[in-house]
Amino acid sequence: MRAVQTQRVRGRNKAPRWKKPNDEVMSVVVLPLAVTDPADLARMDGLFGAMWSLKRAVQRDARARVDAYWVAYHERNEQGAKAVRQRLGQGLSREGLERCAYKHLEKSGHLKHHASKALAMHMADEVWHGVQRHLFPDAAGQRSGRPKVGTWHEFTRIPGRARSHTTENKWETFRLVGTLHGHATAYTDGVCHTLTQPRRMPKPTVPEIRVSTGKVTASGKSANRKATWWDHTGPLAVVFAGGPDSARGDLVLPVRIPQQPGQWARVQHFLSSPGRWHKVDLVRRRKASAPGGWVYEAHLLVLGPGYTAPTVRAMRDRASLLDRIGGVDGNVSNLSVVSFPADLAGGKPLSTEITLTDTEQALLGKQAKKRRDRARALERSRRATNSAQYGLSKKQARHATRRAEKGLRPKAASVPGGARAARSDGVPKQAFRHDRLSAGYRVERARQAEHAASVAEHRRHRARLVACQIIAAHGPVLVVEDCDIRTWYRLWGKRLSQTTPGMLISALKAECEAAGGRLVRASTWSTALSQHCLCGERVRKSLRDREHKCTACGLTGKRDLISAALAAFVRFTDVDDPKTAYLDGIASRHAQITYEQALEEALRESTTPSPKPPRRPGRLAVPRQRRGTSAPRTVGQRHRATPDESRLRGHAGKHGPRTGCHPWLTLW
Numbered sequence: 094m095r096a097v098q099t100q101r102v103r104g105r106n107k108a109p110r111w112k113k114p115n116d117e118v119m120s121v122v123v124l125p126l127a128v129t130d131p132a133d134l135a136r137m138d139g140l141f142g143a144m145w146s147l148k149r150a151v152q153r154d155a156r157a158r159v160d161a162y163w164v165a166y167h168e169r170n171e172q173g174a175k176a177v178r179q180r181l182g183q184g185l186s187r188e189g190l191e192r193c194a195y196k197h198l199e200k201s202g203h204l205k206h207h208a209s210k211a212l213a214m215h216m217a218d219e220v221w222h223g224v225q226r227h228l229f230p231d232a233a234g235q236r237s238g239r240p241k242v243g244t245w246h247e248f249t250r251i252p253g254r255a256r257s258h259t260t261e262n263k264w265e266t267f268r269l270v271g272t273l274h275g276h277a278t279a280y281t282d283g284v285c286h287t288l289t290q291p292r293r294m295p296k297p298t299v300p301e302i303r304v305s306t307g308k309v310t311a312s313g314k315s316a317n318r319k320a321t322w323w324d325h326t327g328p329l330a331v332v333f334a335g336g337p338d339s340a341r342g343d344l345v346l347p348v349r350i351p352q353q354p355g356q357w358a359r360v361q362h363f364l365s366s367p368g369r370w371h372k373v374d375l376v377r378r379r380k381a382s383a384p385g386g387w388v389y390e391a392h393l394l395v396l397g398p399g400y401t402a403p404t405v406r407a408m409r410d411r412a413s414l415l416d417r418i419g420g421v422d423g424n425v426s427n428l429s430v431v432s433f434p435a436d437l438a439g440g441k442p443l444s445t446e447i448t449l450t451d452t453e454q455a456l457l458g459k460q461a462k463k464r465r466d467r468a469r470a471l472e473r474s475r476r477a478t479n480s481a482q483y484g485l486s487k488k489q490a491r492h493a494t495r496r497a498e499k500g501l502r503p504k505a506a507s508v509p510g511g512a513r514a515a516r517s518d519g520v521p522k523q524a525f526r527h528d529r530l531s532a533g534y535r536v537e538r539a540r541q542a543e544h545a546a547s548v549a550e551h552r553r554h555r556a557r558l559v560a561c562q563i564i565a566a567h568g569p570v571l572v573v574e575d576c577d578i579r580t581w582y583r584l585w586g587k588r589l590s591q592t593t594p595g596m597l598i599s600a601l602k603a604e605c606e607a608a609g610g611r612l613v614r615a616s617t618w619s620t621a622l623s624q625h626c627l628c629g630e631r632v633r634k635s636l637r638d639r640e641h642k643c644t645a646c647g648l649t650g651k652r653d654l655i656s657a658a659l660a661a662f663v664r665f666t667d668v669d670d671p672k673t674a675y676l677d678g679i680a681s682r683h684a685q686i687t688y689e690q691a692l693e694e695a696l697r698e699s700t701t702p703s704p705k706p707p708r709r710p711g712r713l714a715v716p717r718q719r720r721g722t723s724a725p726r727t728v729g730q731r732h733r734a735t736p737d738e739s740r741l742r743g744h745a746g747k748h749g750p751r752t753g754c755h756p757w758l759t760l761w
Contacts, residue, residue, distance in 0.1 A: 111258045113396070119371070120399035122363040124269075126331060126346045126389040127294040134385055136207075136344055140333075141377060143207035144216060145248040150197045151190060151220045152242045158185055159224060159240060178228075185228070190217040205338040211265045215252040246379075246542070255372040255394075262323045267373040269348070269393060270322045271297065271329040273364040276350065279328045288357075294347040297330050329364070331373060331391045348391065362400040369396045378546065381539040408565050409608040415568035417443075420660025421601065421612070422622070422653045423573065423594040425585050428559075429653040431695060432567035433661055433684055442688050443566060444654050444695040447559060449591060457591055467541055474534040477508045482523050486510030552593050556600035563601060566701050569610025572660045573598060574617050575671040615663045615674035622656040622663075622676070627685040627692075629678035641696075648685070650696030658684075658696060 113119075128134055158181045162169075165177050178185040194217040198204050226237035257263035282289045303317040304324050310316050322332055322343075329348040335341060350360050372394040377387045417440075419432030427448040434440040449457070476483050485493065489506050496504060514522045578595040589595070602612040626632050628646040641648070641655045648655075662681040666673035685692060694700065 117396060118398045120363070120395050120397060122393050122395060124329075124331075124391040124393055125349045126391055127290075127349045128346055128389050129293045129384075130296070131384075133296075133344065133346065136335075136341065137346075137377075137387075137389060138385060140207045140344075140375075141248065141251065143204045143336075144212060144251050145243075145245060146201075147194060147197055147204060147208060147213055148216050148220065148248065149242055151194050151217055152240060154193050155185075155190060155220055155224050156240050156242065158182075159227065162228070185224070187218065187221045187225075190221045190224070193217065205336045207336050207339065209266065209334070209336055211254045212251065215254060215266075219252055249377050250392075251375040253373045253375065256370065258371075262321075267331055267333050267375055267391070268322070269329065269367075269370055269373055269391065270325045270332050271348075272326050272367065273329070273350075273361065275327040276329045276348070288350075288352045290349055290352060294328075294349060296345045296347055297325060297328050298345075300324055300327075331375075333375075346389065346391070358402075359400045363393065363395050370394075371396050379539045379542040381536050381543060386535070386539045405561065408561060409569075412564045412569050413609040417568035417570070418661045419567040419571045420622075420657040420663070421571050421573040421598070422657035422660060423576070423598050424653060425581060425589055425594065426592060427653060428592070428594060428597050429651070429657040430563055430567055430571070431654055431658040431661060432571075433658075433688070437680070437684050437687055441691045442658070442684075442695045443701055444657070444699050445563060445566060445701045446651075446654065446699040447592075447597070454591075464541075464544075467537065471534060471537055471541070473508055474531055474537070475528060476510070478531050478534070479523075479528045480506070480509050482514050482521070482528070483509040484511030484514065552596060553600075556593060556596045557604070559597060560600040560604040564604050564608055564610075569605040569608035571601070571605060571610070572613050572615055572663045573601075574620070574622060574656075574660065575614035576617060611668075613663075613665065613668055614671045615660065615665070616671040619672065619674055620659075620663055620676050622659040623652060625659055625676060625678075627655070627658060627681045629682055646685070648693070648696070650693065651698075654696045658692075 128137060161181055162174075162177055162185060169177050182189055191214050194213040195210060198208065198210065198213045220240070223237065223240045227240055228236075230236050251267075253267040254265045256268070277288060280288055280290045299322055300320040302320045302324070304320050306316045306318050308316040329350065331346040331348060333344040333346075335344055350364070370393060374392040374394070376390045376392050378390060379386065380388045416435045417432045418435050419430060422429045427446055429447075430445045431442060432444075433442050485506060486509070489510055493503060496502075516522060578589070581589055581594075598612075605612040621631075624631055624633055626641070626643040626646065626648055628643060628648065630643055630645040632641065632643050634641070634652060639652050641650050641652045643649070659676060659681060662677045662684070663674050664677045665675075688695075
């Protein structure tokens, strides 16, 4: 009788588990990969295709079990949610999803030629994170939406397995081999002593040498072994051994490190210490001009903080010494910042207003027109390739009627301009995903995605530079109104994509914390900054009133700058709770009397140069962005007023105690 063969598992690790120190900071560096060999491009395409098929299968299994979990309403009430999850088995636990991924990998006949079990396990962990956020609410009681099944073009990342910091030479999936010194030695020009990497970088090979093991054989000779990738000290490369059934050897992907001026210090910070390398993820990015439409990157996770330029560190040190208090007012059209000396005795108030110039707005209009033209070209291509799914437009129908009346042969329209063929309930008869797409359509769509990613990266880079300049002028201690940007998008739509107020405020928050300060949020319900004056009087204004005129004290100025100035005098009972914010009218009136003439000048116009950062992205692997772009204004919203932040979001709660203490005694 044949014994039943059970599945072999690795079992528990006998060595102590490595844990990241509590104070250890991790950072990520993007390393472009020079994949030019057609065979390597085919293997990369097969690897991403196999991992996408595996992830899609695991996502479908997890989604089916999640639906079954929510359907079992009475069972969850009687036996408990945990019992229902245990009954459903795989799909509702991390280990269950990993076993599910292993089963798909074993049953398939081709996936094991490309992917390994370690990659399948980490891909299942990625799916489990989404399922976990859906099943279990967070601290605020919120759940994520129902897990979705991704698409091919959305799948851009294959997570790798972290290297072992307790066992020597153990890195199971993607591993970074070589040294920075060996890379610089191999590609340094002997004449100018500069790093010059060729366009087609050669693939490094395993050293053909014998390496001493440090042991002695029975005959008294030193024991040697064949060299491996761990002994490679030449140019940097990412190596993947392939799937268990693969017979094509190691997949070697040369690394192209940044060689632009000023990048060498950053490269040394991340790559000079191989012991800090922790994990490598393989990422692809759309690029129409690249072979296959994709370029590949290695995202290296490093144990340690990220790189900070010496000039940025010096700026943050100077900003931390500024004894100033400031306020920020963000809205759809601009971002206003006003600051005062903390003691309200010396110095003078400063103001900064970040707006779009006429030249920038004209440039944004041109870029929006180009984007609309590209969208129309894509639509024309889809209609021409799938003409049976669209009807004739009114003009085309009249033309066909006139030809029929004259007895001419009917002429088929190459690009029908009518509505898509649909059922009585409005659902298209053929789903858009089943349409035939031409090669030109795919190339144009890749260019569209590439351009959108470049624009998004440029906006993030611009926000970081603007935040640095604001901190350098006003200090790292600022107060901003706690507004919900989602409400602004519901009212003003894509108009916010031009100024990106939410991105600017997020970058400002990160820069304040990096400089040793903090960006504190204050409730609009208890402060109503746009409806008050520095003298303490309440000045009611509608959304269209962009100028502040107080009949009590005679103060006039821009509405946004005055709101930012009032934000500097917001006090808190609890700094972490925006609902406890209240306006200190005594301190604001004292500042108005102290800085009478200088304050009026600061509230009429910006007293500091408006930040104009260079138009270049900060991400190494993104092509140089020459011009900024943004989305056009939402149709029908062109003449709407700038939003009044005090009416967008409110908080319930009582005002805090109105004491006349120092502005930041309750903060720090």
